[in-house]
Amino acid sequence: MLPTTPPSDLDGESRAVWRIALAELQLVGSWTPATAPLLALYVRALQTARLARDRIARRFEERGEAAAYFALGSTGQVVAHVDLGVARAAEADAAAYAAALLLSPAARRRAAVAQAGDAFDDDLDLAISGFGR
Numbered sequence: 001m002l003p004t005t006p007p008s009d010l011d012g013e014s015r016a017v018w019r020i021a022l023a024e025l026q027l028v029g030s031w032t033p034a035t036a037p038l039l040a041l042y043v044r045a046l047q048t049a050r051l052a053r054d055r056i057a058r059r060f061e062e063r064g065e066a067a068a069y070f071a072l073g074s075t076g077q078v079v080a081h082v083d084l085g086v087a088r089a090a091e092a093d094a095a096a097y098a099a100a101l102l103l104s105p106a107a108r109r110r111a112a113v114a115q116a117g118d119a120f121d122d123d124l125d126l127a128i129s130g131f132g133r
Contacts (some may be wrong), residue, residue, distance in 0.1 A: 003036045007042070014047040021103060028113055030102055042097035049090035052083040 006018035021039060027030040059081075060068035073079040099107045 009042050010043060010047060013050065014043050017046055018043045021101070023103065024103060028102065028108065030113070035101065038097060038101055040105075042094055042101060044088045045094035045097060048096060049087045052087035052090065055083050056081070056087070 004022060006015040009019060018039065022031065025035060025039065056068050067083060069081055070078050071081045098104060102108045102111055102113055122124065
């Protein structure tokens with residue numbers, strides 16, 4: 001039996017993305033035992049990016065733009081805040097995992113996979129929209 005439940009370390013928003021992506025993978029017929037770990041990596045990357053972006057937004061609201069995006073380096077110089085790098089790296093990882101999973105219509109076209117699952121694309125976009133804040 002294939003694992004269809006989200007990993008226990010995912011938060012509620014990420015569990016929703018897992019379920020939507022899983023439905024998409026099942027619909028296009030690409031859900032296999034080897035897909036589960038890749039889906040977990042994809043959703044964890046999205047979660048990591050969302051949480052980093054949330055921390056940036058919280059600092060922006062509480063302390064302003066400078067605190068949101070910048071920090072002091074080891075010698076007192078101004079550097080980009082680590083959360084920016086975390087968010088960007090996680091978003092890049094998520095994009096690569098999404099392409100490998102064939103979650104976007106463009107990735108499916110490149111792989112010549114039937115477009116039957118594209119009805120889910122709007123739902124998937126809605127679920128993910130909060131991850132790039």
